[in-house]
Each structure stands twice: as C-alpha cells, then as structure tokens.
Amino acid sequence: MVIGSFQSYRNEVDPDGVARHGITVVRRISGGGAMFMEAGNCITYSLYVPQSLVDGISFADSYAFLDAWVMAALEKLGITAFYVPLNDIATEQGKIGGAAQKRLANGGMLHHVTMSYDIDADKMVEVLRIGKEKLSDKGTRSAKKRVDPLRRQTGLARTDIIKAMQEVFTERYGATESRITDAELAIARERVQSKFGTEEWLHRVP
Known part of the structure; x- marks a missing residue:
C-alpha cells in the first residue's frame, strides 16, 4: 500500500487491517492519494524526464500529455480511456488508475502511474480508511472512487496488457531495453535504509 507524500498516515491507513493482512505501507515522494x-494485481510505471519536456504545458495538461501513449495502448486493447482531471485514468465503467508527479530542483521530474489489473475489494476496504472519519487535521485525503480493474474490462492476462504498452511506447519513442545495474540497486537500497524505509519518513504527516 502506498500513500501520497502529503497524506496523513492516520487518516489513510487502518492499522488493524494492515496487521491482519500483512500489508507493507510506504510513502512516495509525489502527491496524490493512497x-x-x-x-x-497492478500495473505501474515511472517516467523520469526533464521538466523542459512539458515547457509551455499547464501542470494539469502535463498529465494527459505524458500518458498519451498509454491511452493509445489501451485503445489497441479495445478500451476507450480518458483523463479525469487532475490525474485519474478512467473509462465509462470507472477508474482504472491514477498518476502523480514530483518536480525536482535539478530540473528533472518523476511522473508515475498505477493502474488496477485486479483487486481484492474486501481486503482493500479493510486496510484503507477512504470515506471514514478523519482522525487527523493534517494532510490531504484520498477520494472515494469506483475502481474497475483492467482484468474485468479486457479479459486479458496482465502480461499481455504490459506487452501492448511496451510495444506502443517503443513504436512512438524508439525506446530500447536496458537493465538496472548492481550499483544503481545498491544506491536505491541505501536510500530505503536511510530514509524511505524509516518510520520517520512514513509518519512524517501524522
């Protein structure tokens, strides 16, 4: 389970449900909801791009711009998807997923999306406090929205959906496959240990 950078842990997370189901809760660096x-059960991807790529585009429009290739991939699979401002990807049947961004001081930006492939709705309502009484006056709340997973909408295997997304992205942008190096993984693990995996970071908004 992932909560947004500015969300209150107490407002979003049901500690009893998390403990009962053995769920790990982490906080990302970008905003948005839990x-x-x-x-x-999900399909998630991240784009690391220069902010200059979205120069002249409004903050709101940058979401749809950076995910235009995803809409094309979903169309290829027979799904007519669209953006619901600010950052939801949806169809007439309901929300598929959501995007979030973090613009960095070095001129780079992170744009990432999580889409629901399948979902254990009973478990979800036991670990998330969406729509329940607010326990803290801190942070932003997640909105209660109807989610309609890709598995139900397409009947396709998760790997087939990912393959279609990879094909469209490669066709549009000439992407080539690469691998995360051992050195990069070591840096990532150190950052988890020193910051992003700490209780201080997780509970930075009470």
Missing part, C-alpha cells in the same frame, strides 16, 4: 497495490 493506492492499494498487491503483486500481480
């Missing part, structure tokens, strides 16, 4: 994510 996402219930389980291995194999």
